[in-house]
Amino acid sequence: MTTPRGENETVDLNRFNQVFFEECAENLAEMEQILISLGDREPDPEQMNAIFRAAHSIKGGAGIFGFNDMTVVTHVMESLLDRLRNQEIPFAPGMIDLFLEAGDAIAMQLAGHREGKAVDQEVIDGVRARLQQAIDAGAGAPAPGLPADQEEGPPQQEAEQLPRRCRLAFTPDPEIFTRGIRMESIVAELAELAEPGEFHCNAQLMELPELAEADPERCLTRWEFTLLTRASLEQILDVFMFVADEEQLQIEEDEPVDRRTPEGEPAPEQGIVPAAGRRVYDSNETAPGAFGRRGNETEASFRVNVTKVDQLVNQVGELLITQAMLSQIAVGLDPILHETLQRGLVQLERNTRDLQGSVMSIRLVPISIVFNRFPRLVRDIAAKLGKQVELKTAGDSTELDRGLIEKIADPLGHLVRNALDHGLETPETRAACGKSPTGTLQLSASQVGGRIVIDVIDDGAGLNRDKILAKALECGIPCSEAMTDEEVWQLIFAPGFSTASEVTDLSGRGVGMDVVMKNVQAIGGRVQIASEAGKGARFTISLPLTLAILEGLSVAVGEEKFIIPLNVVIESLQPKPEQLKSVNGRDVVLVRGEYLPILKLHRIFNLEAEVTEPQRGILVLTEADGERGAILVDALLDEQQVVVKSIETNYRRVDGSAGATILGDGRVALILDLPELFTMHKKL
Amino acid sequence: MGKKVFVNKANITLEGPLTVERAKELHLLLVERLDGMPEQAGGAAIDLCRVDDIDACGCQLLALFLENLKRRGAAPMLTAAPAAVRERIVTLGFGELLALQPEP
Amino acid sequence: MQTAQGSAVEQLTADGGAEYLTFTLGSESYGIDILKVQEIRGYDCVTRIANTPAFIKGVINLRGVIVPIVDLRIKFNVGEATYHEFTVVIIINVLNKVVGIVVDGVSDVVALPAQSIKPAPELGASLDTRYITGLGTLNDEMLILVDIEKLIGSDELQIVDSTVDNTQKEAVNL
The missing domain is CATH 2.40.50.180 (CheA-289, Domain 4)
Known part of the structure; x- marks a missing residue:
């Protein structure tokens, strides 16, 4: 295969980087979700492992794809997590915030690579230093558990921690070199999983072509790894997360061996275990469930490029038009003479509709994807403002078009910030008004007829009619006392309108509610406001079900x-x-x-x-x-x-x-x- | 690159990083050297002292080059690899294929 | 990104010459870079769009894609803006947009070496000098080479909406 390469090369690389970026973003989101759900509680072992895995995956991927800067924070974070996990260091409530900040720092680096955004190195260094501090401080403290490299782990993990011999055969994609994947990182990561000195790596050439005829960028190498490890199969597979996409990865696992067993004496073999972990599947296995991102996920799924889905949607659209065209032609035909044709057309129409429904449903995703971002946002902002807020969500499983989800996140975020900043009062004010000091912010989504309705409801002070009118006048926005409340509320969407008496870094950053309106309108949506003084306000966004x-x-x-x-x-x-x-x-x-x-x-x-x-x-x-x-x-x-x-x-x-x-x-x-x-x- | 004259037909000195970014260039160079190899060259030494980086792609290319040399009856040998390069080759599992001489 | 693309192409044409599709508008012959031309088709089934300048004839369905049609004859006030079976629409692909332009007639594809292209003087062509990259000579006739990308992207034609950013466009671009 000597395909001409040239300008496509970098493009290809970007495509593979994209996989890493997406995985990385997902890992960050997962980590954040767990951390937020904890409040200040100590994570249970399962949660701790999940956080660790996320950090570890990011580090591994960053190393493999050569984003070395991203490995720096993740590495220290991983070390801290590892010590926490092994109970070498006691948990402290402040760590949750520290991990959240570390997540932000990594996200910033990710955005730097992905979108070329600026990265504040000071922030990165700061987070890293504090993570290191936590490790150092913890190391001094009396640890409740045992050191990690001690032979015996905590009792409940003993079975898992017995080392066993694994043999891996990795036959990479021929394009692996040009994908920018660093084999040495993979090998190093794998070596890390092995017991000291119990790792062996051997490369073999699968073909030996004449040098002149060989494509130097095509991988002809196959690797075999032998390691004595306590790592789980999943941990091992995680190492290959970004590289073993469609390639065969074969793993042989022996029974756990007692370290006293003479080395090199193989224990009875368990046979070949097909690698059924994330992003890896056996090509012979076509049964449902053979594909899957995580072994324990019940509903199997796999990643598809969005453009492929969009292409499918477009093609179904074309089919729909063709079908409509045929039906229109058939109207002019004698129904008796062309009875079979007519019947066929009816069938075609039905099939087309079904197909359309199925295809459109691929694009639907639950709104929880957006809602899940808000606990963090609300927590941070409320803390900054000294307000107490309880966030409630409803209708998380309401599905809407993927394209809409992306476009609605920003306007929703703006409304949430606005409600926290301007809507909800401080605990003292609330108490003085006879309200509970903790305010409530509710996000709810539902499908009403052909539209999706998303409400942002707060039980704050409500919109202030006089203040809005005065501000509108000041900003030169046409208005009058005679306007109805609804009309007055709509004034806040006028360009240049802002009621915040001083510009805060939350909602008054110069971008006003007009941006919310513009963004929502751009996707065929509307924003309506209902408000009652002293009781609260409700912003309602209504969106079309689908854009297509x-x-x-x-x-x-x-x-x-x-x-x-x-x-x-x-x-x-x-x-x-x-x-x-x-x-x-x-x-x-x-x-x-x-x-x-x-x-x-x-x-x-x-x-x-x-x-x-x-x-x-x-x-x-x-x-x-x-x-x-x-x-x-x-x-x-x-x-x-x-x-x-x-x-x-x-x-x-x-x-x-x-x-x-x-x-x-x-x-x-x-x-x-x-x-x-x-x-x-x-x-x- | 102009026309090359190889002063020493049996010994080859490689330079710079042996990585995927330079794979095509290195490939051309090695093919050229292979063609210029006298039959029965005996012990061909490949001097790596000026190599500063190597990746899996570079290892594979070297391994293929060695195989091709052997096919022509030569007994190639990699020499003078800097410690980092040597370590990388071993890490990547190419220690046997590239027949690294044990460190002196 | 668009500017980068543009300059790259400009460089290409400036260095080595290029092939041009020639067409007439009134009595003048024009040429546009053949690489920017997607296809040539007849004029039919244009859906009018309200409240647009007269030279925007409307939009057509080009294999499922909605493409605006600009009548350059009306825009530059040359020739006769009649529509019949011989009316020609050149489908242009520039600035990530597909646009159809109506001209009097398409003549030929010619290759012009770079050295035969002279800079455009301030001349009395119907087209503003801003949109002219140079003048070529073909069979002793003057050929006005049009920077079609600049023309399509110009405020004058009002095809590209400079106030709407790309992210919003994508929202309904399904």
């Missing part, structure tokens, strides 16, 4: 077709003349005692429409964000599922549209954004 597929009603206006999202449609009607009125020169329609404004699409979009007078057309009654309106169209065409396409990929944002789709006839149709249309209508 939409149930829509296609309508015609002149030559053009538009899609109205079905979730905003209440009903459609042909108005009777007596229902139509004019108020202040604007057309309205009376429906069940309510006057609704008539939005003439042809006027908003400057189109030549066949119908310009409401009584001759069809009105589609819609409701979005608590606002109602009747949209005047020439005709209703069809109810259909449409694949949402971005106009912005190749063009700019189009006012009044929430994207576009491709219809069965291959033409592009805009998807209407109702709230924006209402605004545009008012400006006409």
Whole structure:
């Protein structure tokens, strides 16, 4: 295999680095989650092991991929954890914070490598020094347990700790050299697991080609390791976590040997154990459960590149369009003559929908991924502000599109900070108001109809109407005393608005709530506020379920077709003349005692429409964000599922549209954004 | 790189890091040296005294080079490896393949 | 990243010359770097977009991708903006965007050696000098070489929305 290499080389390397970055981020998150859940309690052995493993994995991966700076903090952290684990050093409550800080430091280094962000070396050095201090201080203290390198461990671990002989055969991926993997780190890590002097490594060439014909970057080497170790199979497999992706890794384990057994005398063999640990699988094993990240995970899963999933979603989208096109053609055919074709098409439609559902579900992830970040944030901020806060979450398992999860994390974080900073009062103030000194912040997610609703609720002071109005005036934002509460609350989303009397480093960093609004709107969401003075405030973000597929009603206006999202449609009607009125020169329609404004699409979009007078057309009654309106169209065409396409990929944002789709006839149709249309209508 | 003239046909001195980053360059060099090797060269010494780093890829290339030399009837020998390089070779399990001479 | 790409290509053309796709706008002949051209197709099924300048004809479906169409004839006020079966759309791929431009007609692909390209003087072409990389000569006729990337990215055409950052675009880019 002599594929030409060149510029792809670095790209390839980045791709493999990506695996490490992701694993590293996951390990950090896992570590943080455990640490936060502890409060100030001492971790139990299982938790301690989990934290240790996370730190160890990061260190190992960093070494293998050559991010040596990242091994520095992890190494000291690992040493401290190891001593804690072996009870050589007593646990101190302050260590939790120290570990959290160490996690942050590592995360900063990770961000440095991943996104090129600045790394504050002082912070790194500081954390490292304090970790070392903890080790040194602990070493002086009387240790409750036994030193690690003593022969006998704590009784409950005795069985696990008996050394046994392992033989590993590692046949790496031929590309291992160019992947930037440092074999020497792997060997060194493995050697660390072995009993002193009980490690042997032997490399063999699997092929011996003529030198001139050999590809010097292709790995022809196979390694065999023999070691006497007390490490678990998982620990051994962890060493190969980043390298043994699809390669065969074979492990033979002997029965534990008593150290008194003469060396080199093999104990009865247990046979070959297929490596079933994380990121390693046996290619012959296709039974469910053979794949898995961790041995004990019940639901097997494996990592797939996001672009592959997106590609799948796109392709299903194309299939949906093709299917719609076929159905449209078939409408014109004689149903009796083409009965089998029609039946086939019905079947195709059903299959396509099923496929679409399955594919879309791949993209869904639970919102707990985002919620899990907040305990830490709340803890830190509350401590800084001297506030007592209890964080509650609900609906953690609510699933939403992966793309949305990433985009919602920042706005949510901002709302949480805002609630802690401006919403919740200090314990003294709360007590003075007769409230419990501990405030409550609740995050809840649920699916309501076709949307995901996320609430950020606090039982603080609520929004202050007068203060907001005064501030808005000061910032030059148009406002008046006559505004309703809801309108006043919306003022805080105006660009340049900030009520914090002094800029704090929490929520008043110059970025205001307008950024929250902008970010949420960018993903088709809305933010609403409810507030009661003295009782608290509720910020509600509502988001579309998915960004990719939409149930829509296609309508015609002149030559053009538009899609109205079905979730905003209440009903459609042909108005009777007596229902139509004019108020202040604007057309309205009376429906069940309510006057609704008539939005003439042809006027908003400057189109030549066949119908310009409401009584001759069809009105589609819609409701979005608590606002109602009747949209005047020439005709209703069809109810259909449409694949949402971005106009912005190749063009700019189009006012009044929430994207576009491709219809069965291959033409592009805009998807209407109702709230924006209402605004545009008012400006006409 | 211009046309090379090898002063000493049997002895080879390698320089700098023997790592994957330089694998192609080293490969070309070694192929050139292999072609220029006289038949029945006898004991060909590969001097590593100026090598400052080696990785698994470099070890593999060296091992392959040695095998090719042997196939041509030579008895190659790695000499004068600095301690760090020697240690790395052993760590990587190439001690036997590269037939490192025991340290003097 | 975009600028890096741009400069790399500029360098390439500056050093060794390149191949150009030539087309006409009114009475003038223009050339654009062939490497920026994705394909050439006919003009049909354009969906209008409201409240845009007249030279933005709308968007089309190019194999599932939504692509805006710019009529350069209207933009530069040359030729006749009629649409029929011979109307040609050149699909350009620059700045990570795919854009269709309508021109009077596509002529040929020519290779111009670097030394035959003269710098663009301030001349009375319909196109602003900012978007012209140089002048070539082809069969004694002047060929105006267009920096299509700069043109597409310009505020004048309003295709690239400079106020929206990329992260937001991705949100609906599924």
